Amino acid sequence: MTPNLATAGALATLLLLAGCGDADTGPLEPTPGSTRIACAIGSDRFAERCFVERSDTAEGTVLTVRQPDGGFRRLRLTPEGPVAADGAEPVTVTSRSPQEIEVAIAGVRYRLPAELGKGA
Template sequence: MRIFSGLAALAALAACGTASEDQAVESDPLVEAEVEARSELAESGVVYCALGGATELRSDCLIERSETGQGLVLTMRHPDGGFRRLLVTNDGSGLVAADGAEAVAVTPISEREIEVAIGGDTYRLPATVR
């Protein structure tokens, strides 16, 4: 199974829940192809996002990874110049806002993807959920 380099630490999301309903859906070849395509796109620095309360995910955001004294920080860049910084945690919670200002909700979508919501923004990221 492919693990998005730089997001490998998100494997700790196992403690956040399971995706048993979605696992059955993921065996669909079309769904599996979509997941693979999003994963490859993320490898190039592009991720699907829905910003400002939008419901449709689009490949409009960029992801940057940087190591800091706190750990791995993911910067999600928006097409309008805005951004969100997320800190990958080592305590099993997955991600928190790097500045601590807003709560981050991490939802496993399948064994290979998570959805991250913060404020009115949502990001679909490849990760290994166990």
């Protein structure tokens, strides 16, 4: 029996849906050049489970912070400190110590080394 077009379409749909699942499929793996940082998502406690990558772009230096749930934020560094790269959400920066800042955006908080958050 040869599959017809409807059967093939249904099979393709099932395969696509199988790829959609729980976003938290396990621990987040670092990418080369990334740094592990503490983060707190919503009311969660801080834990070292996020990663940050620094890259130079045409718009300036950008930090990409990756969360264990698959979410991420892009922060553009300015002389005043990090801002949302897309400008959509306000960013609050708090100095915790000379070595560490806390960046809050849309209910997620990240603790970054102070030197990582310095812009041009």
